[in-house]
Every structure is written in C-alpha cells, then in structure tokens.
Amino acid sequence: MTETLWPNTITFEEALADAASLTDSLLERLLVVPPDLEARVYEAMRYAVLAPGKRMRPFLVLTSARLFGVALRCAVQVAAAIEMVHAYSMVHDDLPAMDDSDLRRGRPTCHKEFDEATAVLAGDGLLTTAFEVLAHPDTHADPAVRCELVAALAAAAGAAGMVGGQMIDLIAEHRPLDIGAITRLQRMKTGALIAFSCESGAILAKAPTEARTALRGYAHDLGLAYQIADDLLDVEGSTAETGKPVGADAAAGKATFVSILGVERARSQAELLIGQAVAHLDLFGRRAELLREAARFVISRRT
Template sequence: MDANRDTFETRLKNNAHEIEALLDLLLSPSSLSDEIARPETLRDAMHYAVLNGGKRLRPFLVVESAALLGGDAEAALRVGAALECVHCYSLVHDDLPAMDDDDLRRGKPTVHIKFDEATAILAGDSLLTYAFDIIAAPETTLPDTSKASLVLALARAAGLGGMAGGQALDLAAENQAPDEAGIIRLQAMKTGALIRFACEAGAVISASPPEDRRRLRAFGEKIGLAFQLADDILDLTSDIATMGKATGKDAARGKGTLIALRGMEWAEAQLREHVRDAEALLAPYGPRASILTAAAHFIADRKS
C-alpha cells in the first residue's frame, strides 16, 4: 500500500497541476465565441474562487475513473474542470452570510470578503453555468450522447435533489436536528452527490457497459459517505490552521451529526467499513484499480 500511496499522491498532485492550468486557461480574459465580454471584476472573482488552492480530488476521481475504463484522458480532464467549477461555486455560495457565513476558505479570505457579496453571488452563478458550457463545448471531444448524459447526471447531482437540496437541509438542521436517516440523506446530497458523479462520469466518458457505471456510481457513493464522516471527525479534532477554515461550527450551531448521535468510536469504525465496501466494489478490476483504492484510503485518512 505504501508504494501505491506514493503513486497515488504523485498522480493527485500532477492532476491538480493539470486541472489548475486548464481552469486558468478557461478563465482567461479573452471572450469565447458568442460571449460579448468578460467583466474584469467578475472574472477575477471566479478565477480567485477556483484557483485558491485545494486538492482537486473531484476532478482527480473523474480522470482516474475514466483511466480505469480506458476513457479519453483529455475529455476526462475537461469534465473534471467542469465539476470543479460546480464544486467551487458551491463553496462560494455556502460561505455567504446568508448561508454558513464564513470568512476563511483554504486559509484565505472567502470570495465575498475579498470582493463583495453581490460579486460572490454572480461568481457562483457564472461558475455553475460555465460548467455545462465546458462539457458541451466542441473542445470536449465526446459524442453528443455522452455529453448529454454527463450534463444530465451533473445537473441531478448539483441541483434540487442533490447538492443544493442538501445545503437546504443543512440550513434547516440548525433549527431542528434530523434523525440518523435524515443526516445520512443530507450528507449524501450535500457532499456525496458530486463525488458520486465524479466516479460515475468515468464510465460515461469511456462509454462503458451499464454494470461499470453502476459499480463506479456505488463506489462514489461509498467514498462520499466516507468523505463526510471524515470531515465531521476533523471538524471536532482539527483546528483552523490545519483545515484552512473555521472548525467546530456544526456543534456550535447545534447541528446533528452522526458522531453526536453514535459517538467517535462508532464513527471511526463506520469510516473503515465504508473504505472496505469501496475496495470490494473495485475488486473485479484487480490491480488496475489501485489508484482509486488508494483514493478511498486517502479520503478516510486525510488531515484537512
């Protein structure tokens, strides 16, 4: 596992560089065809929102799930960049005073602090819209049927029944703590849906059989649960310097978490079980799945 971890960490870092270079290019000052102009302050805020650090885990999962199944690497990178735009839009909006009211993100001022609230709202709106532009654009060299499948899957993962709906449930949880099933549903929507899409996208990009799509979707669901559980543990055990954002906020706001309901020992055991389930889903692919297996362990073991 140590050798695999070294390979995983190298590939994660290299992918982050590639994604950031592509995002920088996509958010250049030059207008695209059919764009009238790119307002400087808005573009600057979008650029700041997506290029202020981060592991780029979600696009990495797109790229590696596509690689596992022989998908086009360049197309996977563009789909990963689109997904990162959606993820970063969600962070910009989650940080707003009307939502989680955070001043720090990845150790830097949040977009509404760096710029202003109106610009932050528009930056989030524009990043969400741009994600679907990136997938649909001719530069993403996939069949139209694959692009339509990706657009539909990403829209479902990001919207009312996915991430945005999960954020609504999260805000409601400040007033009435959900039960265990409600917490799991909230987390599967707010955090898990985009991670599920990241893994499932590889099967769409590679035009793999339905069984591969179902298997990678299930893998994404498992590591999505692991990601949020690890996040909840870090929220209680880490600090601002390590996390790059405020910690302990869920407890301070009285939000229910699985740890609050079941305890830390249960949470750590459940986290290990999610990783075992994720490994089992990848077992049919043998050694070819070593990077995705390492990703599951990384999600569970991360410190920030």
C-alpha cells in the same frame, strides 16, 4: 503531453498532484479575464476555483476515466467542470445568509475578498460555465455523451442533489435530524457530486452498466466516509491544518455523524464504509489501485 495517463508505478500522492495541476492548467485557460468592466466577476471566479485545494473530484474523474482508457483531453474537461461546480457551491455556502464563513482553504472566502454581490455572481458564473464546458466538442466527439454528462451533472448538482442537500442542511439548524436523515442529506449535499465524478469516466467511455453501477457504489460509500472524516476534522482538527474554522458545526448547533454517533463510532463507521467502497472495485482488478488508495487516504487525511 501524451494521451496515456500515468504509468502503473505512479503513487497516489503523485497522481493527486498531477490531476490538480492538469485541471488547474485547463481552468486557467477556460477562465481568461477579459479587458472589460466584467473582469471583476472573472477574477472572483478564478479566486474561488483556483484556490489551493486537493482537487479530489478532478482526481476521481481522471482516475475513473483512466480505468477505461479515455483520452486525457476529454477527462480533464469534465474534471474542470466538476471543480467549477464544487467551487461555486462553496462560494454560495459561505455567504452570510448561509454558513457565514470568513475562511476557506486558508484564505478569506470569496465574499470577504470581493463582496457579497460579486460572490453570488461568481458562483452563478462558475455553475453556468461548467455546463458550457461539458457541452463543448472538446469534451467528447459524440454529442450524446456530452448530453449525458450535462444531464448527470445537473441531476447531481440540482435540487434533487447538492442544492437539495444544502437546503436540508439549513433546515437541520432548527430541527434535529436522525442518522437516516443526515445520511440522506450528505448523500445529496456532497455524495451526488462525488458519485458523478466517479461515474463520469464510465460515461465518457460508454462503459457497460455493470461498471457504472460499481463506480457509483464506490463513490457513494467514499462520499459518506469523506463526510464523516470532515465531521471528525471539525471536532479534532485545527484551523492551521484544515484552513477553515473548527467547531463550526457544533457552534451552529448542527447534528453531524460525530454528534450523533460519537467520535469512536463515527470513526469505525467511516472505516466500514471505506471497506465497502473498496469492495465495489473488485470488478476492475489491479487497474483500480489508485481508487483504492484514494479511499484509504480519505479516512487518514488531516486536512
């Protein structure tokens, strides 16, 4: 494997599949099951993070890193760390005390396949390992860059980001939120980690502020469009397509973009956001074509 990532002729689908396979290979190596009693928590961690999935966040990491010619071996470390955090958040969100989901990515959720206690610990283990991976010299030769990655991931994933967004999401079950509050919730719950995925390439490259701001802008619009698309799938998709129960949001009485805006306006809003997202990429010219295709994919996807 050379350090140069993807020829210019690669299609979005090929790049997405390659990002998934590169990230999964590294995850396999990072999470080796030890021959001891604690093996069970490693098995649950692997079950969660190696579940079939698009690996959209790893794709965003590798593609944003490619914009700056960052070494693949560094970018894939960050991709693996982010996928661990994403997987941990799903394991904890699916718990009976949270969203109480039995199905995820077409398979039993972690606490159904193992048990609730193991699922709590598997989530904890994945979150902890993500930071261990970022702090490792393999991620970047410069420890200042590694510290910046740790701090930025923690900010995105913590109480001011993903964890705070999930808190608001739980409160939303008992208290109607307006569109502004839902937008903020989603920026925290899913947007922050997507933004970190896109920005991480720039951090690895020590890229100038201008490039970082553009990638953050792209990611925020993309993340919101992604969430609206998710809400639309919850209403219009089928379990066979999405691999999870449909209508779950409505059943939980949660306000979503779709329940407030209606299907048609939600769809136009997503399209508007994708247009905005793509506009942020002008700075990078033709080099950002894969990120543009990713944006178009987000609102056309059926799963």
